[in-house]
Amino acid sequence: MGKKIAITGKGGAGKTMIASCLAGIYSDRGDKVYAIDADPNPTLGQALGFPEELLKNIQPLLSLRDLIRERTGAAADSLGSYFLLNPYVSDIPKKYSATYHSISLLIMGATRGANTGCACAENSLIKALLRHLVLEAAETVIVDMVAGTEHIGRGTAVSVDAFITVVEPSMRSIQAGRSILQLSKSIPGLKNWIVGNKIRSIDDEHLITNSFPQERIAGFLPWRDEIISAENSGEGVYHGVPEIVQKMQNMLNAIENDERC
């Protein structure tokens, strides 16, 4: 079985940048990697350096109304209808992903449920898919998520090898990180880690060390303008900023050597 890693944190903290580097690291180790973009505003493909023509052809799963209807047995947009809690999903990763440099990208897309009430059938499909990818898939799976644990499901979350919350040195980001950590306390056995990103000074680092239990901090990544240039040029951070990749390798070592792994 490949490693399963989920990445959360407030928007802008660096989740997608970190997810793209982890995908690159595992892929270079020879793993077959699934990179899952579970952010309703998907940008993981760009961060991975996927060519535009390839990205254009990836259909966000939640935009596939017929698929949702067919698999869950519900009219995708009807409230309160009956739907399957355990729809068939194991063919989906292969069928709906695109592969570039042996990383396969799957885009979840956005639910329409955010402001319109329940999106149960859609959530049921996404949860089942994440459950399948984490519990059954032989591949390494990196999930770039929005904040929190809600759409990964408790049963799935415990089986993730590392649940990484990315924080930047701002009070809002730290508060978001603390509430994610708080929520995750209700899931005993969750292997949660904090990564401090965009560090520009020792004070930045202290702000984070003073806000989280020391033993939960996997490490820090410095602010680097090169990260932004590597993403903008389409090269991606994994190939463009070796210093960051090296630091991330060290963090992974700490995570993988933790006795809870």
Ligand SMILES: Nc1ncnc2c1ncn2[C@@H]1O[C@H](COP(=O)(O)OP(=O)(O)O)[C@@H](O)[C@H]1O
């Ligand atoms: N360590 C860093 N130094 C400088 N810029 C960074 C760093 N980490 C991320 N960024 C930039 O910050 C922005 C937000 O990062 P991103 O990974 O998209 O965050 P998220 O996915 O959490 O919303 C991007 O433009 C990215 O290039």
Ligand SMILES: [Mg+2]
């Ligand atoms: Mg992102």
